[in-house]
Amino acid sequence: MGQLVEDLLTLARIDEQRPLDMKPVDLMVLGHDAAFDARATAPDRTITVIGLDGGHPRSAPTRGDEARLRQVVANLMTNALRYTPEGSPIELAVGVAPVLHGHSDAILEVRDHGPGISEDDAAKVFERFYRADTSRHRETGGTGLGLAIVAALVAQHDGSVRLEETPGGGATLSIRLPHVPAEDQADDVDHADEAEAEDDQEHAYSNGISPPQAPSTKPVVHKQREGR
Ligand SMILES: Nc1ncnc2c1ncn2[C@@H]1O[C@H](COP(=O)(O)OP(=O)(O)OP(=O)(O)O)[C@@H](O)[C@H]1O
Numbered sequence: 001m002g003q004l005v006e007d008l009l010t011l012a013r014i015d016e017q018r019p020l021d022m023k024p025v026d027l028m029v030l031g032h033d034a035a036f037d038a039r040a041t042a043p044d045r046t047i048t049v050i051g052l053d054g055g056h057p058r059s060a061p062t063r064g065d066e067a068r069l070r071q072v073v074a075n076l077m078t079n080a081l082r083y084t085p086e087g088s089p090i091e092l093a094v095g096v097a098p099v100l101h102g103h104s105d106a107i108l109e110v111r112d113h114g115p116g117i118s119e120d121d122a123a124k125v126f127e128r129f130y131r132a133d134t135s136r137h138r139e140t141g142g143t144g145l146g147l148a149i150v151a152a153l154v155a156q157h158d159g160s161v162r163l164e165e166t167p168g169g170g171a172t173l174s175i176r177l178p179h180v181p182a183e184d185q186a187d188d189v190d191h192a193d194e195a196e197a198e199d200d201q202e203h204a205y206s207n208g209i210s211p212p213q214a215p216s217t218k219p220v221v222h223k224q225r226e227g228r
C-alpha cells in the first residue's frame with residue numbers, strides 16, 4: 001500500500017510538470033550502483049555491468065535529475081529480479097551510441113534472461129496499471145505502475161525507452177538519453193540549443209506514450225536530434 005501511494009505521487013508529480021533538477025549524470029555510475037544494490041538483495045544472482053558490445057562498460061554522460069534517473073534504473077532492476085527465475089543472471093549494459101546527424105545517445109540497458117514479454121503485452125506494459133496476465137506474475141503483487149513511471153520520467157528527460165528481446169530469450173529494457181559529454185557541461189549550457197529544442201518537440205517515443213508537456217523549467221538538452 002505504501003508503495004502504491006508513493007508510485008501514484010510520483011506520477012502526479014510528473015503530470016503536474018514539476019521542474020527537474022538537471023545536473024550532469026553518468027549512466028555508468030547509476031548502472032554500477034544499481035548492480036551493487038541488486039547484488040545485496042539477490043546474492044544468488046550474477047549481476048554484471050558491461051559495455052553495449054559486451055566488453056567493458058563506457059562512461060555514458062547525460063544531463064538529468066539524478067534521483068529520478070536512479071528511480072528509472074531501480075524500477076527496471078526490480079522487474080528483472082521479480083520476473084526471472086532465481087539465480088538467473090542480469091546484465092546492465094551502458095555506453096554511448098551514435099544516432100543521426102553527428103549526435104549520440106547515452107544508453108543503459110537492463111538485459112535479463114527470464115521468460116521475456118510477449119508481443120501482445122509489449123504494446124501495453126508501459127500503460128498505467130497494466131500487468132501481464134500470467135499466474136506467476138499475478139503472484140508477485142506489483143501494481144503495474146513501475147514501467148509507466150519509467151516511461152514518463154524518461155520522456156520528461158527527452159529520452160526514450162524501448163523493450164527488446166534479449167538474444168537467447170528474456171527481456172531487455174533500454175533507455176536512451178541525449179549524450180552530453182562532460183566537457184560540454186563545464187560552462188553553463190548553450191542557450192541556442194535550448195531555443196532549438198523548443199522548436200523541435202517532435203520526438204519518437206518507441207513506447208507510443210506522448211511525453212508530458214514541457215516542465216516549467218525546461219530540461220536542457222544537448223541538442224534535439226531529427227528523425228529519431
Ligand atoms: N523483465 C521482465 N520480464 C518479464 N515480464 C516483465 C518484465 N518487466 C515487466 N514485466 C511485465 O510487465 C508488467 C508491468 O510491469 P510494471 O513494472 O509496470 O508493473 P509491476 O512490476 O507489475 O508493478 P510495480 O512495478 O508497480 O510494482 C509486469 O506485471 C510484468 O507482467
Ligand SMILES: [Mg+2]
Pocket residue numbers: 075078079142145146147
Ligand atoms: Mg515493476
